[in-house]
Amino acid sequence: MPAHLSRRSALGLGAAAAAVSAGMSGPAAAARPDDGVASTGGPRVIRRVYEQEKAKAGGTWHTHIAAVDPAGVPRPIVEDDADHVTEGYSVQKLAVAAAVMDKIDRGQLTxxxxxxxxxxxxxxxxxxYFLHAVWGDEITVANFLTAMLLMSDNTAVRMCGRVVPAAEINDILAAKGFTHTRVEPVENPHRFFLGTTTPREMHDLLWRLATGTLLAPASCRFLLSIARSINGYHDGIRRTMSSEERSRIATKYGADFNDLGASRHEAGIMFGRDGKPKLTYALFAEGLDDRDNYGSTHPAVQAHAVIGRTLLDHLPAG
Incomplete structure (x- = not known):
């Protein structure tokens, strides 16, 4: 792709991009406590590591990290400009998938x-899908939702638009209480750019998904099973983790660039070994350098890996 052409522009009037690379490189995990037990000063350690990694990566960060308290209520640990409205890029595919599942819950789709x-x-x-070289297959909604969340497939976004137009997606998101999480409609009602969100609203979406309240419980479980798959994105938060650890993290990555510079985002939720949601993270970084590097060596993605290991090492006790 030419260096001057943004991934959003290159995709046309349909979907913004997320770069999903399979690199497994990264620093070795540091010695860590049993992640089933909250270590002393966990929130303080998380805040310190977040600030250190943010400074090293550069750019402008908008972040919300929350962990459950002893009563099981999520409490913020990091609120760094958490209400900033930003281009969500492919993190938005979580919201699009939720809108499709909402239509399924209402019996208008399966x-x-x-x-x-x-x-x-x-x-x-x-x-x-673009790798197939020949097309014409009939594929299920389940198929393209899986491709969209697991591989961040851009064609799958257009498939979603065929069953839930942009205006309906935004109506569904509004009805669920989201103010800023929206896709961006274009002239064709079945096409859209992926639009905007805030770290706090993405936390809310993730927490309600993990607690089975965003959609019907079975629909929440379906989306989480895809986002938690160990066949998904590993360059960031899940980089320096075992397969078992990765399977306890539902995550979605998004990347692009704009006039501010590169953007590298990741949002997700961590579960304890008891199966309960323990912590949410929504990391949106923009104005970054290394614009055309969508791999694991991008400074912000390296920061995600260090932050992710720290978060898992300091999960609340189950």
Whole structure:
């Protein structure tokens, strides 16, 4: 892709991009306590590491990190400009998937509903469908939702738009209490850019998804099972973790660039070994250097890896 062309522009009037790379490189994990027991001063350690990594990576960060208290209520640990409205890029695919599942919950669609994968809808960037070279398959809603969340497939966003138009997605999100989490409609009602969110609203979406209150419980479990898959994105938060540890983290990455510079985002939720949600994170960093590096060596992605290891090491006790 030409260096002067943003990933958002390259995708046309359909979807913004997330770069999903499979690199597993990174610093070795430091010695750590049993992650089933909260260590003394956990919030203080998390705040210190966050500030250190933010300073090293540069750019402007907008962040919300929250951990459950003894009563199981999420309490903020880091609130760093957490109400800033920002381009969510492919983190927004979580909100789009939630809107599709809401329509399924209302009986207007099913996971088994099939659509043809048309050649004129194919987008490059991240994902798998553009690699097929031939198209015309009939694929289920479950198929393209899985591709969108697991591989951050851009064509899958357009498939979502065929079953839930942009205006309906925004109406669903508004009805669920989100003020700033919106897709950006374009002339074609079935196409959209991925739009905006805030770290606090993404925390809310994640927490309600993890507690089975955002959608029907079965729909929440379906989306979480994809986001928690160990076949997903590993360059950031989950980089220096075992397979078992990775399976307890539902995460979504988003990356692009704009006039401010590069953006590297990641949001997700961590579960304890008892299966209960313990901590949410929503890290949105913009104005970064190294614009065309979508791999694990980008400074902000390296920061995510260090922060992620720290978060897991200091999960609240289960």
């Amino acid at each position: 996971l088994g509903t099939k659509l043809d994968l048309q050649q004129d809808i194919i987008l490059e960037g991240s994902g798998i």
